[in-house]
Amino acid sequence: MSLAELTPQKLNSAPARNGHAPQSAPITAKLRLDGITMTFSSRQGRVEALRDVSLTIHPGEFVCLVGPSGCGKSTLLNVLAGLIRPDSGVAYKDDKPITSAGPDRAVIFQEAALFPWLSTVQNVEFALKHVRDKRERRQRAMDYLQMVHLGRFAGSYPHELSGGMRQRVAIARALALDPDVLLMDEPFAALDAQTRDLLIDEVQRIWLATRKTVVFVTHNVLEAVTLADRVVCMGARPGCIKEEIPVTLARPREVESPDTARIARTILDNLQDEIAKIAQEESDYAEADRARNGDTHAGRILHPTSGTMGDGI
Amino acid sequence: MWGALVAGFRDSSLIIAIKVSLIRLLIAFAIALAAGTLLGLLIGTVPVARRALGPLALGLQTLPSICWLPLAIIWFGLSERAILFVTLMGALLAITISVSDGIQNIPPLYLRAGRMMGAKGFRLYWEVMLPAAFPSIISGAKQGWAFAWRSLMAGELLSVSTGALGLGQTLMRGRDLNDMSMVLAVMAILIAIGVIADRVVFDRLETTVRRRWGLAGA
Numbered sequence: 001m002s003l004a005e006l007t008p009q010k011l012n013s014a015p016a017r018n019g020h021a022p023q024s025a026p027i028t029a030k031l032r033l034d035g036i037t038m039t040f041s042s043r044q045g046r047v048e049a050l051r052d053v054s055l056t057i058h059p060g061e062f063v064c065l066v067g068p069s070g071c072g073k074s075t076l077l078n079v080l081a082g083l084i085r086p087d088s089g090v091a092y093k094d095d096k097p098i099t100s101a102g103p104d105r106a107v108i109f110q111e112a113a114l115f116p117w118l119s120t121v122q123n124v125e126f127a128l129k130h131v132r133d134k135r136e137r138r139q140r141a142m143d144y145l146q147m148v149h150l151g152r153f154a155g156s157y158p159h160e161l162s163g164g165m166r167q168r169v170a171i172a173r174a175l176a177l178d179p180d181v182l183l184m185d186e187p188f189a190a191l192d193a194q195t196r197d198l199l200i201d202e203v204q205r206i207w208l209a210t211r212k213t214v215v216f217v218t219h220n221v222l223e224a225v226t227l228a229d230r231v232v233c234m235g236a237r238p239g240c241i242k243e244e245i246p247v248t249l250a251r252p253r254e255v256e257s258p259d260t261a262r263i264a265r266t267i268l269d270n271l272q273d274e275i276a277k278i279a280q281e282e283s284d285y286a287e288a289d290r291a292r293n294g295d296t297h298a299g300r301i302l303h304p305t306s307g308t309m310g311d312g313i
Numbered sequence: 314m315w316g317a318l319v320a321g322f323r324d325s326s327l328i329i330a331i332k333v334s335l336i337r338l339l340i341a342f343a344i345a346l347a348a349g350t351l352l353g354l355l356i357g358t359v360p361v362a363r364r365a366l367g368p369l370a371l372g373l374q375t376l377p378s379i380c381w382l383p384l385a386i387i388w389f390g391l392s393e394r395a396i397l398f399v400t401l402m403g404a405l406l407a408i409t410i411s412v413s414d415g416i417q418n419i420p421p422l423y424l425r426a427g428r429m430m431g432a433k434g435f436r437l438y439w440e441v442m443l444p445a446a447f448p449s450i451i452s453g454a455k456q457g458w459a460f461a462w463r464s465l466m467a468g469e470l471l472s473v474s475t476g477a478l479g480l481g482q483t484l485m486r487g488r489d490l491n492d493m494s495m496v497l498a499v500m501a502i503l504i505a506i507g508v509i510a511d512r513v514v515f516d517r518l519e520t521t522v523r524r525r526w527g528l529a530g531a
Contacts, residue, residue, distance in 0.1 A: 115445070
């Protein structure tokens with residue numbers, strides 16, 4: 001299916017409801033985080049996952065959250081999804097507080113989270129339960145499957161699909177909810193590089209056609225720059241927002257273009273301090289651990305350069 | 314023994330006995346499966362029910378089901394229903410425990426996905442939790458079937474005079490008549506039915522479900 005075929009009608013004319021690109025619509029917040037603080041208890045003591053994080057996301061905007069592992073970016077997304085409640089602070093959607101999960105905020109998880117007992121098309125139909133007529137429901141589910149080029153696999157079960165295909169079904173299922181907001185939690189982290197690039201193209205194409213508000217969490221800066229209107233860089237211990245970088249490159253963008261690489265480089269340089277900080281902390285911890293155990297095994301030293309941020313660059 | 318088998322099948326006394334026992338088994342098993350699944354769901358999802366009924370279910374599970382017979386006879390008299398009750402109790406707790414374990418071991422991701430798509434209340438139970446726990450329900454049913462079968466035989470052996478003659482009663486009558494070949498014939502049938510149910514029905518079902526649910530190697 002080409003981009004031209006992906007008409008708004010096929011997508012239940014969601015764009016009309018969501019307004020146009022953020023520039024032309026009156027700027028109001030689609031999502032708003034206000035002073036979110038979140039602390040987890042672990043065996044190593046209390047970890048402050050998020051400290052006083054505030055962020056505004058406009059209608060139709062594509063925002064990527066990047067940061068080293070442990071910076072609370074996934075936690076932030078789960079707060080927006082209503083799957084977890086912050087210790088303090090409030091998350092709003094359309095100026096209404098988010099209190100529970102709901103189909104207006106579709107989540108795409110790192111693992112596709114398809115139901116293994118349902119076939120591909122039945123999984124998509126799960127999101128279409130409000131459609132009473134069975135034949136129409138099947139037809140709409142098939143439309144969404146075709147949108148991610150999986151019409152041929154409608155009758156297959158999740159365990160028969162590859163990781164990339166499963167993630168595409170998850171995207172189709174999320175779109176079938178016709179949500180106001182798409183929340184994507186490192187959706188491509190478990191995929192190989194080629195599949196990931198393909199899916200980045202696919203997400204970009206779908207977003208250009210639907211202009212949904214998207215919050216996309218990733219540790220891959222290049223992925224973020226390719227997709228986002230705005231890249232929000234987070235730091236860890238405690239999780240907080242370090243910097244917001246608008247990306248104004250023309251779309252559709254190529255994953256491997258010099259422009260995206262250049263911007264990604266800048267962001268990475270900015271994040272280097274954060275990565276170094278975490279690596280230092282981890283090697284300190286390993287050091288202490290070794291001292292405690294009287295163990296001088298070299299393999300336990302954590303290398304400061306092996307942070308997850310370098311992935312894909 | 315072969316003679317007794319052939320004769321039993323020819324005058325259809327064994328066929329009737331098999332039918333009588335299997336019908337009792339199916340009735341009791343069906344009730345146990347429905348009730349056990351409901352109880353398991355309750356224990357698996359409602360914390361209060363888990364604390365109250367969980368240890369009780371585990372405790373009662375250790376009780377050999379034939380111990381229900383005196384109670385059943387007091388309640389129902391020496392009747393068909395007493396045998397059914399013993400059979401039911403034999404299967405019920407095994408199924409309950411399997412289902413509640415299955416519910417508690419559902420990957421949280423499925424529940425989050427379900428809630429994210431707006432499934433809650435009855436729909437979350439019926440369309441997410443129950444199917445997600447289905448492999449455990451099958452295992453529970455398999456166990457429950459074996460327990461029910463044993464309980465039924467015990468019940469039939471100990472209430473010979475009750476109602477229609479099932480396999481257990483036929484076995485006991487063989488003993489009374491000192492008819493060794495009849496006893497052996499019935500035992501052979503019991504083993505055959507047990508093996509067929511286990512290998513043919515439950516193992517296949519279990520394999521299919523586990524493969525579909527992505528729990529077995531591709």
